Amino acid sequence: MSGRNGRAGRILVLAMGNDLLSDDGAALHASRLLRWIVPENVDVVETSEAGFALLEFLEGYPRALILDAIRTGKQPPGTLLRLTQDDFAPVESPSPHYAGLPDLRTLADQNGISFPDEVLMLAMEVRDPYSIGEELTPEVSMALQDYVRAAADILMRWARNGSLSHKHQAATGRAD
Amino acid sequence: MQEESKALWNDAQARAARSAMNARRITIDPITRLEGHGKVDIFLNTEGNVDRAFFQVPELRGFEIFSLGRPAEDMPQITSRICGVCPTAHHMAATKTLDDLYRVEPPPTAKKLRELMYNIFMLEDHALHVYILGGPDFIVGPEAPAALRNVVGVIETVGLEVGKKVISMRRRLRELMTLMAGKAVHPVFGLPGGVSKGIAKEDISHFREVAQDALEFSRFTLQVFHDLVLKNDDYVKLITSDTYTHRTYYMGLVDENNAVNFYDGDLRVVDPTGGVFARFPAANYLDYVAEHVEPWSYVKFCYLKPVGWNGFTEGADSGIYAVAPLARLNAAQGMATPEAQKAYDEFFATLGEPVHHTLANHWARVVEMLQAAERIVELVNDAEITGTDIRTLPTETPTSGIGVVEAPRGTLFHHYETDERGLITKANLIVATQNNSARMAMSVEKAAKDLVRNGEVSDGLLNKIEMAFRAYDPCHACATHTLPGQMPLIARIRGADGEILRELRR
Numbered sequence: 001m002s003g004r005n006g007r008a009g010r011i012l013v014l015a016m017g018n019d020l021l022s023d024d025g026a027a028l029h030a031s032r033l034l035r036w037i038v039p040e041n042v043d044v045v046e047t048s049e050a051g052f053a054l055l056e057f058l059e060g061y062p063r064a065l066i067l068d069a070i071r072t073g074k075q076p077p078g079t080l081l082r083l084t085q086d087d088f089a090p091v092e093s094p095s096p097h098y099a100g101l102p103d104l105r106t107l108a109d110q111n112g113i114s115f116p117d118e119v120l121m122l123a124m125e126v127r128d129p130y131s132i133g134e135e136l137t138p139e140v141s142m143a144l145q146d147y148v149r150a151a152a153d154i155l156m157r158w159a160r161n162g163s164l165s166h167k168h169q170a171a172t173g174r175a176d
Numbered sequence: 177m178q179e180e181s182k183a184l185w186n187d188a189q190a191r192a193a194r195s196a197m198n199a200r201r202i203t204i205d206p207i208t209r210l211e212g213h214g215k216v217d218i219f220l221n222t223e224g225n226v227d228r229a230f231f232q233v234p235e236l237r238g239f240e241i242f243s244l245g246r247p248a249e250d251m252p253q254i255t256s257r258i259c260g261v262c263p264t265a266h267h268m269a270a271t272k273t274l275d276d277l278y279r280v281e282p283p284p285t286a287k288k289l290r291e292l293m294y295n296i297f298m299l300e301d302h303a304l305h306v307y308i309l310g311g312p313d314f315i316v317g318p319e320a321p322a323a324l325r326n327v328v329g330v331i332e333t334v335g336l337e338v339g340k341k342v343i344s345m346r347r348r349l350r351e352l353m354t355l356m357a358g359k360a361v362h363p364v365f366g367l368p369g370g371v372s373k374g375i376a377k378e379d380i381s382h383f384r385e386v387a388q389d390a391l392e393f394s395r396f397t398l399q400v401f402h403d404l405v406l407k408n409d410d411y412v413k414l415i416t417s418d419t420y421t422h423r424t425y426y427m428g429l430v431d432e433n434n435a436v437n438f439y440d441g442d443l444r445v446v447d448p449t450g451g452v453f454a455r456f457p458a459a460n461y462l463d464y465v466a467e468h469v470e471p472w473s474y475v476k477f478c479y480l481k482p483v484g485w486n487g488f489t490e491g492a493d494s495g496i497y498a499v500a501p502l503a504r505l506n507a508a509q510g511m512a513t514p515e516a517q518k519a520y521d522e523f524f525a526t527l528g529e530p531v532h533h534t535l536a537n538h539w540a541r542v543v544e545m546l547q548a549a550e551r552i553v554e555l556v557n558d559a560e561i562t563g564t565d566i567r568t569l570p571t572e573t574p575t576s577g578i579g580v581v582e583a584p585r586g587t588l589f590h591h592y593e594t595d596e597r598g599l600i601t602k603a604n605l606i607v608a609t610q611n612n613s614a615r616m617a618m619s620v621e622k623a624a625k626d627l628v629r630n631g632e633v634s635d636g637l638l639n640k641i642e643m644a645f646r647a648y649d650p651c652h653a654c655a656t657h658t659l660p661g662q663m664p665l666i667a668r669i670r671g672a673d674g675e676i677l678r679e680l681r682r
Contacts, residue, residue: 020257111339132238
């Protein structure tokens with residue numbers, strides 16, 4: 001079985017987060033702007049789901065760009081991080097509710113499910129993904145435009161059939 | 177590009193500011209912090225042995241305060257965003273609370289549609305747990321190497337064909353839910369007095385086909401459980417071992433025949449001998465459920481009010497109770513469908529009645545899958561399911577509403593009070609994990625007592641604690657949607673004065 005109908009040749013933008021948890025919703029906010037300016041062959045999808053449910057979103061797309069909030073505490077809030085699949089170690093968590101990207105790929109490979117060849121994550125370092133509320137913190141809010149622009153750049157490059165699979169660890173910088 | 181996105185951004189901001197909804201809201205924001213970690217605190221006495229231990233459960237007070245001033249009809253959407261794991265349970269509890277708030281009775285078709293949606297959700301969620309979440313403990317085995325104790329190991333054990341079956345069944349069930357509730361991130365389905373959308377006559381044959389396959393799949397799952405778990409003496413020994421056994425009260429929803437019901441009915445409570453202790457409608461929950469607060473924690477522990485709080489102790493004098501699949505089977509007198517009833521009889525014939533073994537939750541979950549599937553088949557073959565009368569319009573002025581459902585993880589209460597415009601003035605949510613919190617604390621404590629002696633902490637501590645709480649499938653939810661999936665378990669060992677002696681994490 002290979003993939004879901006109509007996804008071949010398309011690009012998925014999967015925006016993850018919970019927009020009731022302040023900065024945790026950063027990617028969702030970005031995707032709501034991004035969806036207006038993406039090329040025609042891009043599907044922008046929002047989700048608050050976790051773990052294995054995400055397999056169904058990714059299945060069948062050859063390429064996926066994942067947007068998410070991240071809190072490493074190592075960069076100032078608003079910094080963008082590009083992560084590839086190599087950056088994620090399999091998760092050992094107390095509940096497989098919290099399956100990670102490598103687990104999903106392994107599961108897909110094992111079961112003959114078509115999984116994107118290229119998965120890139122564009123994550124924004126946030127200040128506060130824990131407080132209950134709909135507002136983003138000021139730093140994250142200010143950086144939202146850059147987030148949208150950086151995501152759009154990646155999609156444009158993909159649309160021209162370029163590849164971004166080489167690893168970028170470094171931040172692309174904050175607002176000018 | 178920059179100018180374009182700036183313009184879009186400004187436009188979006190302006191529209192948000194103009195929105196009429198905004199004008200009605202009083203938002204106090206942000207309110208409180210929410211921790212998504214699994215946190216265990218183990219308190220030692222002066223000799224260095226375990227005095228007590230507890231497992232931190234989610235604190236929902238922030239969401240309750242967040243909802244103040246918002247229109248009650250937003251609650252099915254707001255509360256379904258609490259948790260990335262079981263949004264449908266909150267959505268349905270909120271919807272039923274709105275029925276009660278507006279004193280409106282949904283038409284029969286609407287009730288059946290809701291029940292159908294809910295049973296599909298229950299089956300899909302239970303299947304996930306049996307094969308993927310609990311599977312590593314039972315299908316692969318608790319002693320298997322860590323590298324295999326995951327879904328990949330489960331599929332290697334049950335076979336690739338089974339793996340494909342599980343994944344495709346879940347997907348098809350989720351597609352049915354999308355057909356019913358739309359393609360939204362969270363269900364847009366329940367409305368006070370009914371539902372937003374019915375099932376078209378031309379779509380029902382597809383529902384019937386999936387339903388029949390789902391029933392086959394549930395039968396097959398029971399068989400897998402038999403072959404891999406019940407035929408293995410070591411597993412059965414583990415299930416019935418003292419570490420995972422607590423003699424407590426049990427609570428669950430039952431129908432008019434005292435059979436298990438996930439969507440509706442009265443709450444029935446049995447005592448540790450299995451005798452009926454109470455049967456009450458959700459509206460009276462405050463007479464039965466109280467919350468105990470320990471001075472050393474902000475976590476609230478639910479207990480039965482008429483029995484009272486008697487510390488973290490077992491038996492009839494302690495008000496501690498459990499919810500979730502095992503509790504539902506204990507609290508009911510049977511299942512609502514024939515094949516599930518057979519499986520129920522075997523369950524109790526094997527383990528005695530009531531069953532106090534926490535790890536038997538996994539088996540109980542399989543019994544419930546069968547009931548959910550049988551009920552789905554019944555509902556999609558019911559002539560009324562394609563009816564078009566799906567909503568009774570509310571006309572009453574709202575004041576207060578209480579609703580309950582059985583979430584996959586146990587009883588879920590919603591309770592709202594509003595002003596005459598229907599704006600929330602008070603909200604109280606009790607989720608399954610809170611109902612179970614005292615019993616879970618006892619499970620963690622038992623595991624800790626085995627593995628912490630005279631200040632020495634054995635390495636297997638985290639594993640054993642995980643086994644104990646995974647059976648409850650506690651939902652620490654909320655902040656943990658991320659694909660990298662970091663969800664650290666932190667165990668803190670504290671001395672007699674509360675100082676942290678050691679911290680274990682993974």
